[in-house]
Amino acid sequence: MTETLRLQARELFWPPADGLTATTERIRARLGDWPPTHAPWRICLTPPDAPNGGDLIVVTDAAPHLANIARWMLNGAGVLEAAQGRATLHLGGERYALEGELAEDWIPALAAFLDCGFDPHDALVLALAWRDGDEAREDAWPVDFSRFPRVPGLPDAPAQPFAPCPERLGIYPVLPTADWVERVLDYGARTVQLRSKQPKSPELMREIERCVAAGRKHADARVFINDHWREALAAGAYGVHLGQEDLRDADLGALAASGVRLGLSTHGYYEMLIAVHFRPSYVALGAVFPTTTKVMPTAPQGLARLARYVKLLDGVVPLVAIGGIDGAVLPRVLATGVGSAAVVRAVTEAADPAVAVAALQNAFTQ
Incomplete structure (x- = not known):
């Protein structure tokens, strides 16, 4: 009953x-x-x-x-x-x-x-x-x-879908500089992102080029560049990560044609519909927990919502959980079935980043 x-x-x-x-x-x-x-x-x-x-x-x-x-x-x-x-x-x-x-x-x-x-x-x-x-x-x-419904009036998705990335990207450090990208790749992480706060400049371009070179040093590395899609495209980056607000200006057709992987941020069901429309390489789901690394447009999603999002999109597109995730909560995040978890302070503020990366990677094998 x-x-x-x-x-x-x-x-x-x-x-x-x-x-x-x-x-x-x-x-x-x-x-x-x-x-x-x-x-x-x-x-x-x-x-x-x-x-x-x-x-x-x-x-x-x-x-x-x-x-x-x-x-x-x-x-x-x-x-x-x-x-x-x-x-x-x-x-x-x-x-x-x-x-x-x-x-x-x-x-x-x-x-x-x-x-x-x-x-x-x-x-x-x-x-x-x-x-x-x-x-x-x-x-x-x-x-x-x-x-599920669709969002009308969106620009057409690129004729060529974005290149795929692995279904389960594992631990995904989001890092502020090329120095950090080089170090964390050497520690064994294989999916990383440069989220630089630098304005567009020759120095930013050099940072991105260093990150791309570091990724090529490790044959199985996947280096994503946050926001700066033009520079990432020029440098031959593996991937680009964009927010919903970036979709208005980014040349998605050029990115897809180049073979660049695309990750898109989402903060709930409506934004998921928009993201999936463009057939990205992965979708980021967040913020799962409160975070101080950036201003979030929505309240924390929490694990119950994350589990529902995973159940909806599993098999549709690879998923990355993001926002306030550290070693203490990572097992509960992975229990939702999500195949990747982005971390920031869990690596950059760790007493020993190399040990932190190893411990975070180990959580995926438990």
């Missing part, structure tokens, strides 16, 4: 809808034990008189509401336009568009995934991957990638 989970301590829908609430409770009970959401979202099936920052206002056609939408969003509300297999969320100055199946229970499913703590755009992806009756499955969570 399907369990239920009572969510009546807060208002899920406006106007109140007992039938939708009951369905939401039934779905939510089958999604597992997730920390309670810190954002009490309310899905508004009709516009409330005084919308606020916790409201997602659902409309089938934005045109009749144009005069009010700006006011709603100024008050912090989101607007969700949904009809005929398309759903577009306008929230926080961003637009998230999706095409997929709108099941009869997609709105209760959306409420349930919001209650699991997912941001609205990621909860919306899951709601469009939901199918009526999924709560009766042994594992109700959407994990069939073929059922």
Whole structure:
């Protein structure tokens, strides 16, 4: 028998809808034990008189509401336009568009995934991957990638897919200088990344060239260059790692044609859909834990989400976990099934980096 989970301590829908609430409770009970959401979202099936920052206002056609939408969003509300297999969320100055199946229970499913703590755009992806009756499955969570929606309007993926890299890249130190890249390759790591904070300059180009040369010294090494794709391409690098924001400017066609491997950062389901569209060599999933090495656009994902991401994308694209990972948590990260883990301070701030690299590599053989 399907369990239920009572969510009546807060208002899920406006106007109140007992039938939708009951369905939401039934779905939510089958999604597992997730920390309670810190954002009490309310899905508004009709516009409330005084919308606020916790409201997602659902409309089938934005045109009749144009005069009010700006006011709603100024008050912090989101607007969700949904009809005929398309759903577009306008929230926080961003637009998230999706095409997929709108099941009869997609709105209760959306409420349930919001209650699991997912941001609205990621909860919306899951709601469009939901199918009526999924709560009766042994594992109700959407994990069939073929059922997931797509992001319309993206540039075409390169005609030639990006060159593949090994399915399991192992320990993946992310390093600040060519000196570090050379040292860590000599310690035995075989997948590394240069994440240089230098501005574009002749010195940066020399750093990248040194890293590429260090990779060639070790026949089985895989050296990725973060962000600086033009310089990496000119130097003949094995791979390039880009963030989502870099996709607007990078010449992905030129990179793919050159044989360069491409890794793409993601921070949730919506960005995964974008990344997979471009057929990269690997996808990075993070940040798993809090990290101080860079400013993150989202809260830490945690191990439960990482495990779900791995179950969804395993066999679709190689995966790298990243963010706040060190030797103490690495076994739990690998228990999710992910084939690679990026580390920063676990190597660069280690008392003995050579010993640290060996210990981290050993975790993959346990």
